[in-house]
Amino acid sequence: MSQRNTAVPSELRTLEDAEAMIAHGVCPIPPREILDKIAGKWAIQIIVATSRGPVRFTELERLIEGISRRMLTLTLRNLERDGLLERTIYPTVPPKVEYRATPMALELYEAMLTLTNWSRRHSACVAASRERYDARQTG
Amino acid sequence: MSQRNTAVPSELRTLEDAEAMIAHGVCPIPPREILDKIAGKWAIQIIVATSRGPVRFTELERLIEGISRRMLTLTLRNLERDGLLERTIYPTVPPKVEYRATPMALELYEAMLTLTNWSRRHSACVAASRERYDARQTG
DNA sequence: CTGTATCCGATCTGATACTG
DNA sequence: CAGTATCAGATCGGATACAG
Numbered sequence: 001m002s003q004r005n006t007a008v009p010s011e012l013r014t015l016e017d018a019e020a021m022i023a024h025g026v027c028p029i030p031p032r033e034i035l036d037k038i039a040g041k042w043a044i045q046i047i048v049a050t051s052r053g054p055v056r057f058t059e060l061e062r063l064i065e066g067i068s069r070r071m072l073t074l075t076l077r078n079l080e081r082d083g084l085l086e087r088t089i090y091p092t093v094p095p096k097v098e099y100r101a102t103p104m105a106l107e108l109y110e111a112m113l114t115l116t117n118w119s120r121r122h123s124a125c126v127a128a129s130r131e132r133y134d135a136r137q138t139g
Numbered sequence: 140m141s142q143r144n145t146a147v148p149s150e151l152r153t154l155e156d157a158e159a160m161i162a163h164g165v166c167p168i169p170p171r172e173i174l175d176k177i178a179g180k181w182a183i184q185i186i187v188a189t190s191r192g193p194v195r196f197t198e199l200e201r202l203i204e205g206i207s208r209r210m211l212t213l214t215l216r217n218l219e220r221d222g223l224l225e226r227t228i229y230p231t232v233p234p235k236v237e238y239r240a241t242p243m244a245l246e247l248y249e250a251m252l253t254l255t256n257w258s259r260r261h262s263a264c265v266a267a268s269r270e271r272y273d274a275r276q277t278g
Numbered sequence: 279c280t281g282t283a284t285c286c287g288a289t290c291t292g293a294t295a296c297t298g
Numbered sequence: 299c300a301g302t303a304t305c306a307g308a309t310c311g312g313a314t315a316c317a318g
Binding site: 011012018019022031032033039048081082084106107110112113116117118119123125128129133134 | 153157221268
Protein backbone atom coordinates (compact mmCIF):
# COMPACT_ATOMS: atom_id res chain seq x y z
CA MET A 1 0.00 0.00 0.00
CA SER A 2 1.08 3.54 -0.72
CA GLN A 3 0.43 4.95 2.74
CA ARG A 4 3.04 5.70 5.34
CA ASN A 5 3.17 3.39 8.30
CA THR A 6 1.86 5.99 10.74
CA ALA A 7 -1.53 5.19 12.22
CA VAL A 8 -4.55 7.43 11.85
CA PRO A 9 -4.70 9.13 15.26
CA SER A 10 -8.01 8.73 17.07
CA GLU A 11 -7.69 12.20 18.55
CA LEU A 12 -5.93 15.02 16.72
CA ARG A 13 -3.67 17.20 18.82
CA THR A 14 -0.77 18.33 16.68
CA LEU A 15 -0.14 19.23 13.06
CA GLU A 16 1.80 15.99 12.84
CA ASP A 17 -1.41 14.12 13.65
CA ALA A 18 -3.11 16.07 10.86
CA GLU A 19 -0.32 15.14 8.44
CA ALA A 20 -0.82 11.51 9.33
CA MET A 21 -4.47 11.82 8.41
CA ILE A 22 -3.64 13.44 5.09
CA ALA A 23 -1.17 10.62 4.40
CA HIS A 24 -4.11 8.27 4.85
CA GLY A 25 -6.30 10.29 2.54
CA VAL A 26 -8.50 11.66 5.31
CA CYS A 27 -9.34 15.34 5.49
CA PRO A 28 -8.07 16.98 8.70
CA ILE A 29 -10.65 19.75 8.78
CA PRO A 30 -14.34 19.55 9.64
CA PRO A 31 -16.74 19.12 6.71
CA ARG A 32 -18.63 22.14 5.45
CA GLU A 33 -21.91 21.17 7.08
CA ILE A 34 -20.18 21.37 10.47
CA LEU A 35 -18.25 24.55 9.80
CA ASP A 36 -21.49 26.15 8.71
CA LYS A 37 -22.75 25.93 12.29
CA ILE A 38 -19.89 28.09 13.39
CA ALA A 39 -20.05 30.27 10.33
CA GLY A 40 -23.59 31.40 10.96
CA LYS A 41 -23.93 34.79 12.54
CA TRP A 42 -25.95 33.67 15.57
CA ALA A 43 -25.64 29.91 16.19
CA ILE A 44 -22.76 29.96 18.66
CA GLN A 45 -24.24 32.81 20.64
CA ILE A 46 -27.46 30.86 21.00
CA ILE A 47 -25.58 27.78 22.18
CA VAL A 48 -23.74 29.85 24.77
CA ALA A 49 -26.94 31.51 25.93
CA THR A 50 -28.70 28.16 26.41
CA SER A 51 -25.72 26.32 27.86
CA ARG A 52 -26.61 26.88 31.52
CA GLY A 53 -30.23 25.84 31.35
CA PRO A 54 -33.49 26.33 29.48
CA VAL A 55 -34.13 29.79 28.04
CA ARG A 56 -37.35 31.11 26.57
CA PHE A 57 -37.76 32.58 23.10
CA THR A 58 -38.27 36.14 24.28
CA GLU A 59 -35.38 35.91 26.72
CA LEU A 60 -33.12 34.91 23.84
CA GLU A 61 -34.39 37.83 21.82
CA ARG A 62 -33.36 40.15 24.65
CA LEU A 63 -30.11 38.36 25.45
CA ILE A 64 -28.71 38.26 21.93
CA GLU A 65 -28.25 41.83 20.93
CA GLY A 66 -29.22 42.77 17.41
CA ILE A 67 -30.84 39.51 16.37
CA SER A 68 -34.04 39.75 14.38
CA ARG A 69 -37.03 37.61 15.18
CA ARG A 70 -36.69 35.94 11.81
CA MET A 71 -33.06 34.94 12.31
CA LEU A 72 -33.71 33.81 15.86
CA THR A 73 -36.42 31.44 14.67
CA LEU A 74 -34.40 30.20 11.71
CA THR A 75 -31.26 29.56 13.74
CA LEU A 76 -33.19 27.86 16.53
CA ARG A 77 -34.81 25.52 14.00
CA ASN A 78 -31.49 24.66 12.40
CA LEU A 79 -29.84 23.95 15.74
CA GLU A 80 -32.77 21.81 16.81
CA ARG A 81 -32.63 19.93 13.53
CA ASP A 82 -28.92 19.18 14.10
CA GLY A 83 -29.58 17.91 17.61
CA LEU A 84 -27.75 20.81 19.24
CA LEU A 85 -30.82 22.28 20.89
CA GLU A 86 -33.69 20.69 22.74
CA ARG A 87 -37.03 22.42 22.38
CA THR A 88 -39.73 22.06 25.02
CA ILE A 89 -43.25 23.36 24.52
CA TYR A 90 -45.50 24.00 27.50
CA PRO A 91 -49.07 24.00 26.19
CA THR A 92 -50.16 26.97 28.28
CA VAL A 93 -51.88 30.22 27.38
CA PRO A 94 -49.93 32.20 26.42
CA PRO A 95 -47.56 29.55 25.05
CA LYS A 96 -44.19 28.95 26.66
CA VAL A 97 -41.28 27.41 24.79
CA GLU A 98 -37.86 26.69 26.20
CA TYR A 99 -34.59 25.98 24.44
CA ARG A 100 -31.64 24.21 25.96
CA ALA A 101 -28.25 23.22 24.59
CA THR A 102 -27.74 19.45 24.37
CA PRO A 103 -24.60 17.71 25.71
CA MET A 104 -23.33 17.52 22.13
CA ALA A 105 -23.69 21.31 21.83
CA LEU A 106 -21.81 21.82 25.09
CA GLU A 107 -18.95 19.77 23.69
CA LEU A 108 -18.99 21.93 20.59
CA TYR A 109 -18.88 25.03 22.75
CA GLU A 110 -15.94 23.57 24.64
CA ALA A 111 -14.16 22.67 21.39
CA MET A 112 -14.58 26.28 20.28
CA LEU A 113 -12.54 27.46 23.24
CA THR A 114 -9.25 26.60 21.54
CA LEU A 115 -10.32 28.99 18.81
CA THR A 116 -11.16 31.60 21.40
CA ASN A 117 -7.67 31.17 22.85
CA TRP A 118 -6.16 31.59 19.40
CA SER A 119 -8.07 34.78 18.76
CA ARG A 120 -7.18 36.19 22.18
CA ARG A 121 -3.52 35.54 21.47
CA HIS A 122 -3.47 36.79 17.89
CA SER A 123 -6.29 39.20 17.13
CA ALA A 124 -4.12 42.23 17.87
CA CYS A 125 -1.51 40.86 15.48
CA VAL A 126 -4.16 40.29 12.82
CA ALA A 127 -5.44 43.82 13.23
CA ALA A 128 -1.91 45.23 12.95
CA SER A 129 -1.25 43.17 9.85
CA ARG A 130 -4.41 44.51 8.27
CA GLU A 131 -3.41 48.08 8.96
CA ARG A 132 0.02 47.54 7.46
CA TYR A 133 -1.47 45.90 4.40
CA ASP A 134 -4.05 48.63 3.89
CA ALA A 135 -1.41 51.31 4.34
CA ARG A 136 0.69 49.70 1.61
CA GLN A 137 -2.28 49.69 -0.75
CA THR A 138 -3.17 53.31 -0.02
CA GLY A 139 0.36 54.67 -0.07
CA MET B 140 -17.49 45.00 42.85
CA SER B 141 -20.22 42.94 41.31
CA GLN B 142 -17.99 40.27 39.84
CA ARG B 143 -17.40 36.83 41.29
CA ASN B 144 -14.04 36.22 42.84
CA THR B 145 -12.95 33.78 40.16
CA ALA B 146 -10.03 34.96 38.08
CA VAL B 147 -10.20 35.40 34.32
CA PRO B 148 -8.36 32.32 33.05
CA SER B 149 -5.45 33.05 30.74
CA GLU B 150 -6.15 29.91 28.78
CA LEU B 151 -9.67 28.55 28.35
CA ARG B 152 -10.05 24.80 28.67
CA THR B 153 -13.42 24.06 30.21
CA LEU B 154 -16.89 25.54 30.15
CA GLU B 155 -16.22 26.60 33.72
CA ASP B 156 -13.40 28.78 32.42
CA ALA B 157 -15.83 30.26 29.92
CA GLU B 158 -18.35 30.96 32.68
CA ALA B 159 -15.65 32.78 34.61
CA MET B 160 -15.06 35.00 31.59
CA ILE B 161 -18.75 35.75 31.26
CA ALA B 162 -18.85 36.63 34.95
CA HIS B 163 -16.19 39.20 34.18
CA GLY B 164 -18.10 40.55 31.21
CA VAL B 165 -15.77 39.06 28.62
CA CYS B 166 -17.14 37.19 25.64
CA PRO B 167 -15.97 33.56 25.54
CA ILE B 168 -16.25 33.14 21.78
CA PRO B 169 -14.02 34.54 19.04
CA PRO B 170 -15.10 37.86 17.52
CA ARG B 171 -16.79 37.86 14.12
CA GLU B 172 -13.74 39.00 12.21
CA ILE B 173 -11.94 35.85 13.37
CA LEU B 174 -14.82 33.46 12.83
CA ASP B 175 -15.13 34.84 9.33
CA LYS B 176 -11.76 33.28 8.45
CA ILE B 177 -13.18 29.91 9.27
CA ALA B 178 -16.54 30.70 7.76
CA GLY B 179 -15.15 31.35 4.31
CA LYS B 180 -15.48 28.47 1.90
CA TRP B 181 -11.78 28.22 1.02
CA ALA B 182 -9.57 29.87 3.66
CA ILE B 183 -8.85 26.84 5.83
CA GLN B 184 -8.14 24.64 2.85
CA ILE B 185 -5.59 27.15 1.62
CA ILE B 186 -3.92 27.28 5.02
CA VAL B 187 -3.69 23.48 5.09
CA ALA B 188 -2.33 23.37 1.55
CA THR B 189 0.41 25.90 2.34
CA SER B 190 1.24 24.59 5.81
CA ARG B 191 4.11 22.34 4.74
CA GLY B 192 5.98 24.85 2.62
CA PRO B 193 5.62 27.38 -0.19
CA VAL B 194 3.06 26.59 -2.88
CA ARG B 195 2.58 28.34 -6.20
CA PHE B 196 -0.66 29.89 -7.43
CA THR B 197 -1.32 27.29 -10.09
CA GLU B 198 -0.49 24.45 -7.74
CA LEU B 199 -3.12 25.75 -5.35
CA GLU B 200 -5.60 25.94 -8.17
CA ARG B 201 -5.00 22.26 -8.88
CA LEU B 202 -4.80 21.20 -5.23
CA ILE B 203 -8.02 22.81 -4.09
CA GLU B 204 -10.75 21.11 -5.98
CA GLY B 205 -13.54 23.29 -7.31
CA ILE B 206 -12.08 26.69 -6.48
CA SER B 207 -12.39 29.38 -9.12
CA ARG B 208 -9.48 31.58 -10.03
CA ARG B 209 -11.37 34.56 -8.73
CA MET B 210 -12.03 33.07 -5.29
CA LEU B 211 -8.48 31.78 -5.04
CA THR B 212 -7.12 35.27 -5.63
CA LEU B 213 -9.60 36.91 -3.27
CA THR B 214 -9.00 34.43 -0.46
CA LEU B 215 -5.23 34.61 -0.85
CA ARG B 216 -5.37 38.39 -0.59
CA ASN B 217 -7.53 38.28 2.52
CA LEU B 218 -5.27 35.75 4.23
CA GLU B 219 -2.21 37.78 3.34
CA ARG B 220 -3.85 40.90 4.69
CA ASP B 221 -4.54 39.15 7.98
CA GLY B 222 -0.95 37.99 8.27
CA LEU B 223 -1.86 34.34 7.82
CA LEU B 224 -0.08 33.95 4.51
CA GLU B 225 3.29 35.12 3.29
CA ARG B 226 3.53 35.97 -0.38
CA THR B 227 6.82 35.84 -2.22
CA ILE B 228 7.24 37.12 -5.76
CA TYR B 229 10.14 35.98 -7.91
CA PRO B 230 10.58 38.59 -10.65
CA THR B 231 11.18 36.04 -13.38
CA VAL B 232 9.60 35.53 -16.78
CA PRO B 233 7.13 33.99 -16.56
CA PRO B 234 6.36 35.24 -13.03
CA LYS B 235 6.52 32.91 -10.06
CA VAL B 236 4.65 33.58 -6.85
CA GLU B 237 4.69 31.42 -3.76
CA TYR B 238 2.37 31.35 -0.78
CA ARG B 239 3.20 29.94 2.61
CA ALA B 240 1.27 29.74 5.86
CA THR B 241 2.75 31.86 8.67
CA PRO B 242 3.38 30.47 12.17
CA MET B 243 0.21 32.25 13.28
CA ALA B 244 -1.74 30.38 10.61
CA LEU B 245 -0.23 27.08 11.70
CA GLU B 246 -1.45 27.75 15.22
CA LEU B 247 -4.90 28.47 13.84
CA TYR B 248 -4.81 25.22 11.93
CA GLU B 249 -3.82 23.42 15.11
CA ALA B 250 -6.58 25.14 17.09
CA MET B 251 -9.06 23.93 14.48
CA LEU B 252 -8.17 20.33 15.26
CA THR B 253 -10.37 20.27 18.38
CA LEU B 254 -13.23 21.15 16.06
CA THR B 255 -12.20 18.37 13.71
CA ASN B 256 -12.26 15.98 16.64
CA TRP B 257 -15.73 17.17 17.59
CA SER B 258 -17.06 16.65 14.09
CA ARG B 259 -15.46 13.21 13.83
CA ARG B 260 -17.16 12.21 17.08
CA HIS B 261 -20.55 13.74 16.35
CA SER B 262 -21.21 14.18 12.66
CA ALA B 263 -23.01 10.85 12.40
CA CYS B 264 -25.21 11.90 15.29
CA VAL B 265 -25.91 15.25 13.64
CA ALA B 266 -26.84 13.53 10.39
CA ALA B 267 -29.17 11.13 12.22
CA SER B 268 -30.80 14.00 14.06
CA ARG B 269 -31.42 15.79 10.78
CA GLU B 270 -33.05 12.74 9.27
CA ARG B 271 -35.32 12.32 12.26
CA TYR B 272 -36.26 15.99 12.18
CA ASP B 273 -36.97 15.99 8.46
CA ALA B 274 -39.01 12.80 8.77
CA ARG B 275 -41.17 14.46 11.44
CA GLN B 276 -41.78 17.45 9.17
CA THR B 277 -42.66 15.30 6.16
CA GLY B 278 -44.79 12.71 7.97
C1' DC C 279 -45.69 34.76 23.80
C1' DT C 280 -43.99 32.46 19.91
C1' DG C 281 -43.85 32.40 15.99
C1' DT C 282 -44.77 32.88 10.03
C1' DA C 283 -44.78 35.33 5.50
C1' DT C 284 -43.03 38.54 2.36
C1' DC C 285 -39.95 41.68 0.49
C1' DC C 286 -35.50 43.74 -0.20
C1' DG C 287 -30.71 44.97 -0.15
C1' DA C 288 -26.00 43.26 0.75
C1' DT C 289 -22.69 39.91 0.27
C1' DC C 290 -20.67 35.68 -1.55
C1' DT C 291 -19.45 32.80 -5.22
C1' DG C 292 -18.86 31.06 -9.94
C1' DA C 293 -18.31 31.67 -15.07
C1' DT C 294 -16.08 33.81 -18.44
C1' DA C 295 -13.10 36.77 -20.90
C1' DC C 296 -9.04 39.51 -20.90
C1' DT C 297 -3.77 41.01 -19.60
C1' DG C 298 1.31 42.13 -18.11
C1' DC D 299 2.21 32.12 -14.90
C1' DA D 300 -0.48 34.85 -12.11
C1' DG D 301 -3.52 37.42 -12.00
C1' DT D 302 -7.92 41.38 -13.12
C1' DA D 303 -12.59 42.82 -14.78
C1' DT D 304 -17.25 42.15 -15.42
C1' DC D 305 -21.54 39.95 -15.02
C1' DA D 306 -25.01 37.00 -13.07
C1' DG D 307 -27.00 33.71 -9.76
C1' DA D 308 -27.46 32.13 -5.08
C1' DT D 309 -27.59 32.83 -0.29
C1' DC D 310 -27.78 35.57 3.90
C1' DG D 311 -29.72 38.58 6.91
C1' DG D 312 -32.82 42.58 8.26
C1' DA D 313 -37.38 45.09 8.33
C1' DT D 314 -41.94 44.81 8.57
C1' DA D 315 -46.51 43.06 8.87
C1' DC D 316 -49.45 39.48 10.30
C1' DA D 317 -51.29 35.17 13.19
C1' DG D 318 -52.41 31.21 16.52
